[in-house]
Amino acid sequence: MLDAGIFMQNAGKIYRSQNGDKCALRDITLSIRPGEYVGLMGMNGSGKSTLARLCNGLLVPTAGKVYVNGLDTRQAENLQEIRQLVGMVFQNPDNQLICPVVEEEIAFGLENLGLPLPEIRERTAWALEIMGLTALKQHAPHLLSGGQKQKVALASVLAMTPAYLVLDEPAAMLDPVSRRELLQHLQILNRREGMTIVLCSNEAEDFMDADRLLVIDQGSIYLQGTPPEIFVQGTELAAIGLAQPEFYRLRQRLADTGWPVAEINNLTDLVDLICQP
Amino acid sequence: MSAIIEVKQLHYTYLPGTPYERQALKNISLEAEEGDFVGIFGPNGSGKSTLARQLNGLLSPDRGQVLVCGQDTADKKARSSLWKKAGLVFQFPEQQIFQTSIYNEVAYGPRNLGLSEDEIGERVRQALHMVGLAAEEMAGLTPFSLSGGMKRRIAIAGLLALQPEILILDEPMAGLDPAGRGMIVDIIRQRREKKATTLMISHDLKEIINLADKIAILDEGALVFFGSTGELLGRPDILQRYRLQLPVYLQVVYALREKQLPVKPNVGSIEEAAAEIIKLHP
Amino acid sequence: MTGIKLGQYVHGNSLLHRLDPRTKIICCAIIVVAIIINYRWFYLLFFALLMAAAIRASGMDTRFVLGSLRSIRSLLLVTFVFLAVLTPGQPVWTLGILQVTREGLTMGVVNLLRLIILYLGSMVLLMTTSPMKLSAGIDWLLLPLSRLKLPVHNFSTILSISFRFIPTLIDQAIAIQDAQRSRGAQFDAPRLGMRLKSYLAILIPLFEASLLRAEELGEAMDSRCFSGHPNQLRMDRLQFQAVDLYILIFMLGLLAAGILIPILL
Numbered sequence: 114m115l116d117a118g119i120f121m122q123n124a125g126k127i128y129r130s131q132n133g134d135k136c137a138l139r140d141i142t143l144s145i146r147p148g149e150y151v152g153l154m155g156m157n158g159s160g161k162s163t164l165a166r167l168c169n170g171l172l173v174p175t176a177g178k179v180y181v182n183g184l185d186t187r188q189a190e191n192l193q194e195i196r197q198l199v200g201m202v203f204q205n206p207d208n209q210l211i212c213p214v215v216e217e218e219i220a221f222g223l224e225n226l227g228l229p230l231p232e233i234r235e236r237t238a239w240a241l242e243i244m245g246l247t248a249l250k251q252h253a254p255h256l257l258s259g260g261q262k263q264k265v266a267l268a269s270v271l272a273m274t275p276a277y278l279v280l281d282e283p284a285a286m287l288d289p290v291s292r293r294e295l296l297q298h299l300q301i302l303n304r305r306e307g308m309t310i311v312l313c314s315n316e317a318e319d320f321m322d323a324d325r326l327l328v329i330d331q332g333s334i335y336l337q338g339t340p341p342e343i344f345v346q347g348t349e350l351a352a353i354g355l356a357q358p359e360f361y362r363l364r365q366r367l368a369d370t371g372w373p374v375a376e377i378n379n380l381t382d383l384v385d386l387i388c389q390p
Numbered sequence: 391m392s393a394i395i396e397v398k399q400l401h402y403t404y405l406p407g408t409p410y411e412r413q414a415l416k417n418i419s420l421e422a423e424e425g426d427f428v429g430i431f432g433p434n435g436s437g438k439s440t441l442a443r444q445l446n447g448l449l450s451p452d453r454g455q456v457l458v459c460g461q462d463t464a465d466k467k468a469r470s471s472l473w474k475k476a477g478l479v480f481q482f483p484e485q486q487i488f489q490t491s492i493y494n495e496v497a498y499g500p501r502n503l504g505l506s507e508d509e510i511g512e513r514v515r516q517a518l519h520m521v522g523l524a525a526e527e528m529a530g531l532t533p534f535s536l537s538g539g540m541k542r543r544i545a546i547a548g549l550l551a552l553q554p555e556i557l558i559l560d561e562p563m564a565g566l567d568p569a570g571r572g573m574i575v576d577i578i579r580q581r582r583e584k585k586a587t588t589l590m591i592s593h594d595l596k597e598i599i600n601l602a603d604k605i606a607i608l609d610e611g612a613l614v615f616f617g618s619t620g621e622l623l624g625r626p627d628i629l630q631r632y633r634l635q636l637p638v639y640l641q642v643v644y645a646l647r648e649k650q651l652p653v654k655p656n657v658g659s660i661e662e663a664a665a666e667i668i669k670l671h672p
Numbered sequence: 673m674t675g676i677k678l679g680q681y682v683h684g685n686s687l688l689h690r691l692d693p694r695t696k697i698i699c700c701a702i703i704v705v706a707i708i709i710n711y712r713w714f715y716l717l718f719f720a721l722l723m724a725a726a727i728r729a730s731g732m733d734t735r736f737v738l739g740s741l742r743s744i745r746s747l748l749l750v751t752f753v754f755l756a757v758l759t760p761g762q763p764v765w766t767l768g769i770l771q772v773t774r775e776g777l778t779m780g781v782v783n784l785l786r787l788i789i790l791y792l793g794s795m796v797l798l799m800t801t802s803p804m805k806l807s808a809g810i811d812w813l814l815l816p817l818s819r820l821k822l823p824v825h826n827f828s829t830i831l832s833i834s835f836r837f838i839p840t841l842i843d844q845a846i847a848i849q850d851a852q853r854s855r856g857a858q859f860d861a862p863r864l865g866m867r868l869k870s871y872l873a874i875l876i877p878l879f880e881a882s883l884l885r886a887e888e889l890g891e892a893m894d895s896r897c898f899s900g901h902p903n904q905l906r907m908d909r910l911q912f913q914a915v916d917l918y919i920l921i922f923m924l925g926l927l928a929a930g931i932l933i934p935i936l937l
Contacts, residue, residue, distance in 0.1 A: 156567055156569070157537055157538070157539055157567050158537055166891075169895055171891055171894060171895060193897055196894070196895055196896070196897050197897060200895070200896075201891075201892075201895040203888060203891065203892060204565075205888055207840060207885075208884070208885045208888035208889055208892065209888070209889070209892040210836070211829075211832070211833050211836060211889055211892070211893065212832060212836060213803055213804040213807075213832055213835050213836045214804055216905065217804075217903065217905055217906055220903075220905045221893075221896055222896035222897060224901050224902070224903055224904060224905065225896060225897045225898055225899050225901050226897060226901075227899075227901055230904045230905070230908060233904060233905055234905070237905070253836075253839075254836065255836070255837075255839040255840045255843070258434055258435075259434075266892070269896065270895075270896065273896065273897075285565045286564060286565050288434060288593045289593050289594065289633070289635065290433075290593075290633050315567045315568070354567070354568070354569050355568065356568035358638075359596075359637060359638040359639065359660065360638045362660050363638060363639050363642065363660050363663065363664060366660060366661065366664035367664055367667060367668070370668055372668075380638065380641060380642060380645070383642060384642060384645045384646060384649070387642075387646060387651070387667055387670060387671075388646070388649050388651065443850065446854055448850055448853065448854065473853065473854050473855065473856055474856070477854065478851075478854045480847065480850070480851045480854070483851065485844070485847075485848060485851075485877055485881055486848050486851040486852060486855075486873075486877050487877060487880075488872065488873050488876035488877045488880075498855055498856075498873075499855040499856055501856075502855060502856025502857065502858075503856065534880060548855060549854075549855070552855070552856075
């Protein structure tokens with residue numbers, strides 16, 4: 114399969130341990146095409162983190178296959194290339210930064226690739242610029258806020274110019290303002306730079322910019338569709354412990370009494386609708 | 391009802407006389423009545439956690455006075471036993487777990503109180519129940535192999551087992567999923583019913599807007615707002631400056647009021663808001 | 673973050689701060705060799721005074737650093753006593769079966785001076801060189817070893833990760849201590865047993881957090897294709913200047929003097 118994209122064919126993942134086997138993912142088939150913004154929503158323990166790690170070969174499937182631009186993740190010789198194609202940002206801002214200085218952190222991936230120094234400088238400067246971190250480039254990471262640390266983590270991945278960006282609950286430990294900033298960066302990366310984004314989260318509100326949303330429960334894909342299509346399914350979401358976005362809960366109440374809210378997906382439109390005589 | 395917490399012109403500076411000196415709290419004055427639920431908001435670094443530490447005896451004022459349960463925290467002896475009355479749940483409390491069984495972890499606090507084993511057992515059971523866990527199943531398990539959300543519940547249970555008159559929570563919902571956040575709100579609700587005082591540092595106004603008796607907002611060590619939720623809702627400038635998001639249903643109601651539509655402003659839930667909206671076009 | 677600690681980098685602009693870290697590391701190596709080869713008390717005394725002058729020149733509070741020698745006073749005392757008593761030679765004083773010899777006294781003083789020089793020298797190195805520069809210097813100096821297929825870059829990665837996390841670990845330890853205090857842990861209890869138990873309540877969670885951290889860092893590093901490559905950006909910043917050369921020549925001269933003096937005298 115040589116098409117561009119991340120493809121999973123009946124992928125499954127079982128963790129074996131002395132306490133017994135745990136099936137984290139079962140029979141996952143999905144395709145993520147270049148330029149898409151895909152959301153993976155699920156409770157903690159639903160398998161979305163495992164799915165995210167299948168995308169860059171940190172984990173390999175125990176059943177089925179995962180391909181990135183035609184490269185099989187189970188083949189060790191492909192991993193270097195796969196990890197250049199698929200950049201990953203994790204949940205804990207502190208546990209991703211290993212260098213004593215921001216600039217070095219961003220250059221870390223490039224050093225690993227053995228690039229010449231002038232190119233390292235250029236790409237580092239570019240990544241700092243996109244994430245608005247140029248002023249902080251000589252700072253030590255322990256003096257940064259959580260939001261800034263995540264931006265550094267993201268910049269250090271962007272410097273490697275990946276084709277796909279997978280983020281495992283990147284905003285879970287951030288305050289709401291930093292969360293929104295990070296999501297805004299993701300939206301800009303997707304719309305302006307054409308970066309493919311795969312975002313994992315258990316917050317429905319994080320997926321407002323996504324083209325497509327997959328809801329994961331107990332290792333399987335439970336629901337699929339555009340965010341509005343998913344968010345109206347309040348009962349289905351509640352059944353697996355996820356909260357329907359407030360906006361859609363309100364919209365549902367109005368829809369129940371016959372209001373024509375089927376096409377309304379944001380607050381402004383709703384207010385306009387109510388204001389109409 | 392007397393004030394269970396009184397803070398009068400509190401000043402506090404970190405590391406005075408060193409190159410790292412920083413004034414963390416500037417002239418803070420506030421109070422909480424017994425049974426109140428106070429929400430504390432403000433940007434990162436505004437001094438919220440420092441204020442929490444002033445209230446449970448870890449720190450004492452440089453200038454001003456802090457009275458907790460009638461005791462002045464300037465007195466070293468009072469401070470050293472204040473932890474029994476004012477329980478402080480730190481950020482990411484699961485990081486403090488160190489015992490090999492859940493029972494012992496939750497029992498750590500009560501053991502330090504010097505209670506009998508029977509009473510400790512009862513407290514552990516009650517505390518685990520409050521965080522939605524069954525003592526019979528969980529007591530013997532080891533906490534280290536559990537998920538982050540479960541560990542958080544156990545850590546909180548450890549503080550609840552102290553049965554403190556005042557419970558201070560420092561960003562308890564950070565990183566929790568909706569179910570976990572619901573658990574925190576339940577704890578606060580239960581405490582309010584029992585007239586137990588609770589303070590919560592948070593960034594999320596939405597979750598507690600209907601529960602809070604008072605709201606305090608700190609900015610760079612200074613108290614920029616202290617009053618009831620109603621008073622805060624009347625200050626859109628503050629809401630905007632500190633980017634405190636209102637629940638969606640309130641945002642809709644306020645937007646409609648701005649357009650001169652007759653909806654009442656003090657709706658407490660999605661249902662009430664929907665009812666008001668429906669009334670507009672019967 | 674707590675205040676300035678001994679052995680921790682203190683920002684400054686003195687000559688010593690501006691020297692290339694490689695120069696400083698090599699000088700430390702030269703000093704070690706020089707004081708091992710030569711045991712003349714005046715030579716060692718000269719070095720000890722040189723170290724004290726270096727501390728002064730680095731803008732550090734001299735009394736504070738010299739006063740900190742107190743922290744190794746037991747080591748100094750034990751060394752002196754052992755050498756004074758156990759070195760064979762001409763006895764000057766007898767106490768029962770213990771004999772203090774003249775050679776013993778000399779060796780005692782000599783080794784006292786050696787320890788003091790090493791202590792002060794390492795203080796100067798650590799307090800005037802930022803962790804980043806230090807690991808860049810070590811990285812560069814170990815570069816020839818990498819030709820022998822030794823994993824030197826991994827070693828410098830370990831070093832720089834350690835430096836990066838020391839402040840974080842300290843902050844975490846303090847936070848955990850506060851949290852346990854809030855549950856009644858007694859860190860100033862009169863009984864040693866209680867104090868130790870309380871410290872366990874900090875060590876165990878810290879250890880657990882470090883294990884988790886190691887796992888997550890590993891994932892983050894693997895995801896960015898971690899391999900043992902040199903840190904070019906960091907090493908590129910090292911600038912060897914004229915003053916570095918002069919200092920190296922000076923130190924080598926001292927070493928040469930130390931070798932020649934016993935021959936000439």
